[in-house]
Amino acid sequence: xxxxxxxxxFSNLFKSVTRLKAPxxxxxxxxxxxxxxxxxxxxxxxILGVGAIIGSGIFAVVGIAAAGSADGSSLGAxxxxxxxxxxxxxxxxxxxxxxxxxxxxxxxxxxxxxxxFATLGEFAAWMVGWVLMLEYGIGFIAVACAWSNHxxxxxxxxxxxxxAWLAHPPQWLTxxxxxxxxxSESDPSIHIPTLLGVPIAINLPAILIVLLITAILVKGxxxxxxxxxxxxxIKMAVIALFVLAGAFFxxxxxxxxxxxxxxPGIFAGAFLIFFAYIGFDALATAAEECKNPQKDLPIxxxxxxxxxxxxxxxxxxxxxxxxxxxxxxxxDFLKAPMAYCMAMTGKSWATYASYFIAVGSLAGLTSxxxxxxxxxxxxxxxxxxxxxxxxxxxxxxxxxxxxALLTWTVGALAIVGILTLNLDVAAELCNYGTxxxxxxxxVAVLILRHTDPSRHRPFKVPFSPVTPSLGIICCxxxxxxxxxxxxxxxxxxxxxxxxxxxxxxxxxxxxxRIHERKVSELGNQEEVQ
Numbered sequence: 001x002x003x004x005x006x007x008x009x010f011s012n013l014f015k016s017v018t019r020l021k022a023p024x025x026x027x028x029x030x031x032x033x034x035x036x037x038x039x040x041x042x043x044x045x046x047i048l049g050v051g052a053i054i055g056s057g058i059f060a061v062v063g064i065a066a067a068g069s070a071d072g073s074s075l076g077a078x079x080x081x082x083x084x085x086x087x088x089x090x091x092x093x094x095x096x097x098x099x100x101x102x103x104x105x106x107x108x109x110x111x112x113x114x115x116x117f118a119t120l121g122e123f124a125a126w127m128v129g130w131v132l133m134l135e136y137g138i139g140f141i142a143v144a145c146a147w148s149n150h151x152x153x154x155x156x157x158x159x160x161x162x163x164a165w166l167a168h169p170p171q172w173l174t175x176x177x178x179x180x181x182x183x184s185e186s187d188p189s190i191h192i193p194t195l196l197g198v199p200i201a202i203n204l205p206a207i208l209i210v211l212l213i214t215a216i217l218v219k220g221x222x223x224x225x226x227x228x229x230x231x232x233x234i235k236m237a238v239i240a241l242f243v244l245a246g247a248f249f250x251x252x253x254x255x256x257x258x259x260x261x262x263x264p265g266i267f268a269g270a271f272l273i274f275f276a277y278i279g280f281d282a283l284a285t286a287a288e289e290c291k292n293p294q295k296d297l298p299i300x301x302x303x304x305x306x307x308x309x310x311x312x313x314x315x316x317x318x319x320x321x322x323x324x325x326x327x328x329x330x331x332d333f334l335k336a337p338m339a340y341c342m343a344m345t346g347k348s349w350a351t352y353a354s355y356f357i358a359v360g361s362l363a364g365l366t367s368x369x370x371x372x373x374x375x376x377x378x379x380x381x382x383x384x385x386x387x388x389x390x391x392x393x394x395x396x397x398x399x400x401x402x403x404a405l406l407t408w409t410v411g412a413l414a415i416v417g418i419l420t421l422n423l424d425v426a427a428e429l430c431n432y433g434t435x436x437x438x439x440x441x442x443v444a445v446l447i448l449r450h451t452d453p454s455r456h457r458p459f460k461v462p463f464s465p466v467t468p469s470l471g472i473i474c475c476x477x478x479x480x481x482x483x484x485x486x487x488x489x490x491x492x493x494x495x496x497x498x499x500x501x502x503x504x505x506x507x508x509x510x511x512x513r514i515h516e517r518k519v520s521e522l523g524n525q526e527e528v529q
Contacts, residue, residue: 016513018121021386023106023455026114029385037220037401040289042296042303044225048286048374049304051228051367052279054235055143058315059361063337065269066316067325068261077269079320080259082313084269089309091270091478092277094471095438096305097461098445100298103284104458107293110382111285111375112437112444117386119444119451126508128440129383130500134433134493136282136376137410140210141417142430143372147365148174148205153336154358169204176418177201206418213369214411217377218397218404231367236311238360242338243314245353249345250321260326271478273312279368280304281437282375294458336361373414377407387515388508432493435479442471 040048065084068076077084102115110117113132117125152174159167171180172192180201184190192199216227259266280301287293315338322341323333333340339354381403384393397404445461445468461467 016509017123019512020119020121021117021125023118026106026108026118029108038289038291039220040225040286040296041291042299044229045283045286045290045296045300046303046307047225047229047232048371049280049283049300050236050307051232052282052371053277053304053308054232054239054311055279055364055368058239058312059336059338059357059364061272062312062316062319063329063334063340065272066320066337067323067329067333068265068268069334074272075261075265075268076325077265078258078260078325079255079316080266081269081273081316081320081325083259084266085273085309085312085316087266087270088274088277089305089312091274091471091474092280092305093302094467094474095442096280096301098441098468098471099281099284100301100459101445101457101461102441103287103297103301104294105455107287107290107297108382109285109288109378111281111287111379112441113379114382115444116440119447120440122386122512123504123509124440125386126383126388126504127497127500128437129379129388130503131433131436131496132379133376134496135430135437136372136379136433137413138417138421138433139430140369140372140376140410141206141414141421143365143368144206144210144414144418145176145203147209147362147369148203150358150361150365151205154355154362157355157358172201173204175201176203176421178421203418207415209366209369210373210411210414210418213366213373214407217370217374218400218402218407220400220402228367228370231363231370234363235360235367238356238363239311239315241353241356242342243318246318246322246338246341249341250318252321254321254324257326267481271481274478277305277308279371281434281441282371285375285378288378298459373407373410377403377410380406380410387511388504432479435475438475439472439479442468442475 062081064074064076066076066078066081068074099111102118103111106114106118108114110129111132113125113129116128152169155162155167155169161167171183171190175183177192177199180190180192181199184192192201194200261268283297283301283304287297290296319337319341323329323337323344330340336357339357342350342353342357344350380389380393383389384391384406393403393406393409395405396402446465448455449464
C-alpha cells in the first residue's frame with residue numbers, strides 16, 4: 001500500500017511540476033482578461049531596444065573593455081575592441097533570433113518566462129521568472145544608482161553657479177551605506193550619520209529617479225516610449241557629436257598594436273561589451289502590447305541590435321584613435337572615456353562638449369531604467385496570471401490601461417533594494433540571470449521544434465538546430481568564464497536558486513494546485529447543469 005501511495009504521489013508531483021501551458025491557452029487567457037493595451041509599433045520597439053542597449057556601456061564600459069580595468073583583473077582589447085564588439089553582437093544575435101521566433105508565436109507578456117512554460121513546464125517557468133528578477137529587478141536598482149552617480153558628477157561642474165548643497169550634496173545622501181563605508185575606509189573625513197548606532201545612508205537621487213520612472217510607466221507604455229524616444233535622440237546626438245568631432249583628433253598610430261593583449265584581450269573585451277548589449281530581450285516581454293507582433297517584433301529585436309552595433313563600432317574606432325590603449329591609461333578615461341578624450345584635445349570648446357556627453361549619459365541611463373522596469377513588471381504580470389504571485393497584480397488601471405499596482409510595487413521594492421543591497425555584489429548577479437534566460441530560450445526553441453513541429457511560426461530561426469545550439473555554446477561559455485573569476489557572486493547565484501525553489505515549494509506549487517481544483521470543480525458543476 002505504502003509503495004503504491006509513494007508511486008502515485010511522485011507520479012502526480014512530477015506531472016504537476018512539468019505541466020505545460022499551451023500557447024493557445026496563453027493567448028486565450030490574455031484575450032479573456034482584456035490584456036494590455038496594444039500601442040507599440042515597429043519604431044517604438046526599435047526605440048525601446050536602442051534605449052535599453054545604449055546606456056552606461058557606451059559611456060563607461062568601453063573604456064575598461066579597451067584599456068583593461070584599473071586593478072588589472074580584466075585585460076583590454078585595445079583597438080581590437082571593434083572585433084570584441086562584433087563577437088559580442090554575434091553571440092547576442094543567436095539568442096535574439098530565438099527570442100523572435102517565440103515572441104511572434106506567443107505574443108503575450110512574460111518573455112523567456114512564458115516560453116519556458118510552453119516547453120519545459122511549471123517549475124522550470126517559475127525558476128526562469130525568478131532568475132529574470134536578477135537581470136531586470138537588480139539591474140534596475142544598479143542602473144538607478146549609476147544614474148545618481150552621473151548626476152552628482154554632472155552637478156559638480158557647476159559649483160560656481162549652483163548653491164554648495166546642490167553642487168556638492170552630502171555623501172550620505174548620494175550613496176548606499178555599503179559604498180559609503182567602503183569610501184570612508186580610505187577617506188576618514190567622510191561623515192556618516194548614525195541612528196541608534198546604525199550608519200545611515202540614503203541614495204536620494206536614485207530613489208527620486210525610480211519614483212519618476214515608475215510614475216511615467218503607470219501613465220502608459222506609449223507615453224513611456226515617447227520619453228524613451230526623447231532620451232534616445234539626446235544620447236544619439238551626443239554620440240554623433242563625439243564621433244564627428246573626435247574624428248578630427250584621431251591619430252592612426254594609436255591603432256597599433258591592433259590587439260596588444262591578443263586573443264585573451266579580445267575575449268575579455270567581448271565579455272564586458274556583451275553586457276552592454278543586454279536589453280533587446282526586454283522587447284519580448286512587451287509582445288502583448290505590440291500592434292503587429294508577428295511582423296514588428298523580429299524587426300525591433302534584430303534592428304535594435306544592428307543599430308547599436310554600428311554605433312558601438314564607430315565609437316570604438318574614434319575612441320581608440322584618440323587615446324593610446326596599449327598601455328596604462330588615466331583613471332578618468334576608465335570612468336568616462338568619451339568625455340575624457342574630448343577634454344584632452346586642449347580645445348576651449350571641449351569643456352562644453354564634455355558637458356553634452358554627461359547629459360547624454362544621463363539620458364542613456366534614463367532610457368535603460370524605463371525599459372528595465374517595464375520588463376520586470378511585464379514578467380511579474382505574466383507570473384500573476386499563472387498563480388505564482390497574487391492575482392491582485394493582474395488588475396489593469398481603468399484610466400491608463402497599465403498594471404498600476406504591480407508597477408508601483410516594483411518601484412517600491414527597487415527603493416528598498418537601493419537602501420539595503422550591496423550593489424557591487426548584486427550587479428554581478430545580473431549577469432547570471434541574463435545568461436540563464438538566453439540559454440533557456442535557445443533550448444526551448446529546440447524542444448518545441450521537436451514536440452510541435454507543425455505549429456505555425458510567423459518567424460522561424462534560420463538554420464535550426466545550428467543557430468540555437470550556437471547560442472547555447474556562446475552564452476554557456478561566457479557564463480563559465482564569468483564563474484571562474486566572479487568571486488562571491490558565483491556563490492550567491494546558487495543561493496538565489498535555492499531560495500526560488502523554496503518559494504515555489506511553499507507557495508507557488510500549493511497555489512497552482514488550489515487553482516486546478518477550483519477549475520475542476522467549476523467544470524464538474526457545468527457538466528451537471
